[in-house]
Amino acid sequence: METALVDQGFKSAVVDHGAALGIGVDIVQRNPADRGFVPQPKRWVIEQTYGTLAPHRRPVRDYEHRPASSESRVYWAMSDVMARRHTSSPSWRGA
Template sequence: MPGRKRGLAVDVLGLVVAVVVLAASAHENTVGIILLNRVATATPPGSVRTALVDQGFKNAVAAHGATLGITVQTIERNPADKGFVPQPKRWVVEQTYGILALHHRLVRDYERRPASSESRVYWAMSDVMARRLTGTSTPALRDA
């Protein structure tokens, strides 16, 4: 089964704004450009002014963001750091990936179509938001 690359755009609370699922062979720039387009479409004009991205995204994403009125800032890793070191503000995306991994259908890619994979992310995020609103905890993967 071919692999998939999943891109997420989240707000400061870790709630998903947009999702892109492409073939694993797709370049990060492609994911980033599509993601910026979806963020610009899903949000009111001018409400998203800055996007933080990791080093996998190159200048093409920043240039495309400028055409949409979004400043794209690359969060670079300190070369002196060894091992895993959470990057400032980027940890919110990693935390969201971890929360989504608690949903069985997102641990592996069981879906045939990328659109189905995207809808599963939105479905899982709906569960996360409902649990936050009701104050219930997310069950551990082994308990579900």
């Protein structure tokens, strides 16, 4: 990982910690003129991925003890998503 994007709620401690690990930390600032929910660039992609994983439940919770096990759950969930999109079959929720 080279760069981490964080919310504006994070302050200089996160930037300093990232620098100590050799990771650049960019704080995504919100435009003060915006009202309500406005997707932020780059971070929206990550939030969309979390939303895609949410119906699969297990990758959303931190049940796994090993990173490799957690990674395999994400591959499992995304394989299901891609297969359903490719075949145009409905999700388990009937949507």
